[in-house]
Amino acid sequence: MTKVKVWDPVVRAFHWTVAVGFAANALLTDAEGKLHEWIGYAIFFLVCLRILWGLTGTRHARFADFPPSVEAAVAQLSDMAAGRNHPHVGHSPLGAWMIYNLLLSLIAICVTGYMMTTDTFFGIGWVEEAHEILVTWAEVSVLAHIAGAVYESRRLGINLPKSMVTGYKEMP
Amino acid sequence: MPSFTAKTSTISAALVVLIVLQGFCAVFFLIDIAHDFMEYRQPDFSLLHSSLELTANLALLAGAAVEGIFLAGLLRRQAHAERALSAASGALHDLMEQYFEDWGLTVSEADVAAFTIKGYSIAEVAQMRGSAEATVKAHLNAIYRKAGVTGRSQLASLLIEDLMNGALSAKVGPREDAARHPVQKSGTDG
Structure with missing residues (x-):
């Protein structure tokens, strides 16, 4: 068992603030209220910050550390299918795809949400519909993300949710 | 790490995309249908139509699951075969x-x-x-x-x-x- 420092404070703070913000806006806040808008702006700001951090941040926070790769993702799927347990220190290839998916979905949700507040697009059907479909997509993605984290924690014997709190992975 | 043939990689990636799309669409429409069923008192509610929609989307979801099982089998066989290259x-x-x-x-x-x-x-x-x-x-x-x-x-x-x-x-x-x-x-x- 070796303890490896993987997630810096920026990555962890981003993860949990966005998680809380998204949950609040998807489930709790009044979609027509000011609070919903402000949380939306905050999430957009955080995502922009995370993208900058992905270019300049610490080793495992950088996009270069988890490039979107079909081959690596298939290799990880095949590890799962064959019951093999090769752990990844930073983001796993499938995890990387999920991150890009969530970042892009959040941006699209923020953009369509903002459009609904402008005079040009206020009350236009397809904008609202797009916003709602994107939110459903993101909700399903979040559920898949949680299921994936739990499944991978069990498969690899590493508590991944805990590592997103403490910043350390306990590699077997 | 195992190295896969480009073909396996492409087929697997295509299957994953298909599973994700089918899965999401099925979930999306199932939520939609659930709303329809909750409004069964409305005059434009048709039980036959909604039931057919429900069946179609459950079948879509089942299709995605079958593809997932097929993909797992494909990857497993490929994983076992990766170093066996003799003619037999x-x-x-x-x-x-x-x-x-x-x-x-x-x-x-x-x-x-x-x-x-x-x-x-x-x-x-x-x-x-x-x-x-x-x-x-x-x-x-x-x-x-x-x-x-x-x-x-x-x-x-x-x-x-x-x-x-x-x-x-x-x-x-x-x-x-x-x-x-x-x-x-x-x-x-x-």
Whole structure:
């Protein structure tokens, strides 16, 4: 068992603030209220910050550390299918795809949400519909993300949710 | 890390995209249908129409699940085959997978068995599977028990025996077989 420092404070703070913000806006806040808008702006700001951090941040926070790769993702799927347990220190290839998916979905949700507040697009059907479909997509993605984290924690014997709190992975 | 043929990678990626799209659309429409059912008192609610929609989307979801199972099988077979490159490997491989299935090996046991039959040591198998040697030993014991053999050499000889008995020639297509061995009768009933 070796303890490896993987997630810096920026990555962890981003993860949990966005998680809380998204949950609040998807489930709790009044979609027509000011609070919903402000949380939306905050999430957009955080995502922009995370993208900058992905270019300049610490080793495992950088996009270069988890490039979107079909081959690596298939290799990880095949590890799962064959019951093999090769752990990844930073983001796993499938995890990387999920991150890009969530970042892009959040941006699209923020953009369509903002459009609904402008005079040009206020009350236009397809904008609202797009916003709602994107939110459903993101909700399903979040559920898949949680299921994936739990499944991978069990498969690899590493508590991944805990590592997103403490910043350390306990590699077997 | 295993290296995959470009073809397997493409098929797998395409399947994943299909599963994700079908899965999401099914979930999306199921939520929609749930809303419809909650408004069953409305005049424009049609039970027949909504039931048909429900069935179609459940079938879509089931289709995605079947694709997932198919993908897992494809990847598993590919993972077992990745280092077997001899000419007989295709048919030998089919035979091997058939045995694993008959013995009721788990996914991990089948993987360990495939490596073992190819002659890898316990330490090598552990390294390639990213697990502890003790785990591999436990898998091996289960494999030997399920296969009813006493050890590695008996496990391999089960396959060799079948090879000798002509199980392999049964799997080779008749035309190819006849072309290569015009006078020899293939022992298809072995």
